[in-house]
Amino acid sequence: MVAKPATRLSIAEHLAEAIFSGRYQPGELVPRELDLCERFAINRSAVRSDLRQLVDVGIIERISGHGSKVREYSEWHILDPQVTDWMARYAAPNPQIQREILTFRLDVEPYVAMTAARRAKARDLVAIEEAFEGLGQNLRSASCAEERRLHSECDVAFHVAIFKATHNIVWAQLSHILRPSIHLLVSMSNESASDPEESLERHRQLMESIRMRRPREAFLAAQAVLAGTADALGLEPGAGSLGGSALVEAKSQVDLEG
Known part of the structure; x- marks a missing residue:
């Protein structure tokens, strides 16, 4: 029986938990791509793909030469199913x-x-x-x-x-x-x-x-x-x-x- 490959940790999920719980506030920078690569031992393209999930629903924005910043709550796509799911699971604190x-x-x-x-x-x-x-x-x-x-x-x-x-x-x-x-x-x-x-x-x-x-x-x-x-x-x-x-x-x- 061939073992299934292990599912890698989702950086999007990790950052969503940190942002929705309030550890990163609007206007603050989240960890840089290279830091995330080193911390979670995954390649840069995978990190960028996960960050793109947060960009696409308005939660973070990419700032050239600086990294990624949490956007104001008014910019979040709050009715997107993924965002409401993160909210229900992580926003309690x-x-x-x-x-x-x-x-x-x-x-x-x-x-x-x-x-x-x-x-x-x-x-x-x-x-x-x-x-x-x-x-x-x-x-x-x-x-x-x-x-x-x-x-x-x-x-x-x-x-x-x-x-x-x-x-x-x-x-x-x-x-x-x-x-x-x-x-x-x-x-x-x-x-x-x-x-x-x-x-x-x-x-x-x-x-x-x-x-x-x-x-x-x-x-x-x-x-x-x-x-x-x-x-x-x-x-x-x-x-x-x-x-x-x-x-x-x-x-x-x-x-x-x-």
């Missing part, structure tokens, strides 16, 4: 990326919830309710890592079902692309939430406002859910957030209810 995802969700999801309240059909309501039921069941029995994972999966499914309930093909497709980034915040906030039962109640209110066809209440309920996420993660939205003041207001309401 990076509060700046978490904040960018939170800001995006705050600016978008209340409007998605409002649209879902207007357009959801019976099968959409069933999907939202099934995800909510799974959320509650796994919350009450979340005594091990696997149950906590299932809890987070149900939480993500809940939000994805709301995107799909808009019956807008763009939102529906975005729900698939955004799933890893939503999962990143959901899993981290579920781990650090001080009162999971309160979070479950905020999700229930969002579900009910959609089921009862109350768009304004759905909008506010989605803000409250995200306020709870922000509070659990200790994050504030960026200065450019369209919904920054709304989040402060929603968080204040969450604090009062708590």
Whole structure:
């Protein structure tokens, strides 16, 4: 039997982990090609090929005579499947990326919830309710890592079902692309939430406002859910957030209810 050749270490994967976790910040240079060749014992053409993967998705740029520099977050192709995969796997320690995802969700999801309240059909309501039921069941029995994972999966499914309930093909497709980034915040906030039962109640209110066809209440309920996420993660939205003041207001309401 002929042995399969060993798969070489991906420099793209190594650098993606370092960049997404925050070890290399926007504006900083990553190691030079020759340094990477020596460190990982691979030839220069292989290193260049891997660096090209990061260039193609906007994460780094090549600067003649200087090396490769991490680009600003606004230049990253954040909806590219490879980038969202790296984000889900490596960005957990990076509060700046978490904040960018939170800001995006705050600016978008209340409007998605409002649209879902207007357009959801019976099968959409069933999907939202099934995800909510799974959320509650796994919350009450979340005594091990696997149950906590299932809890987070149900939480993500809940939000994805709301995107799909808009019956807008763009939102529906975005729900698939955004799933890893939503999962990143959901899993981290579920781990650090001080009162999971309160979070479950905020999700229930969002579900009910959609089921009862109350768009304004759905909008506010989605803000409250995200306020709870922000509070659990200790994050504030960026200065450019369209919904920054709304989040402060929603968080204040969450604090009062708590």
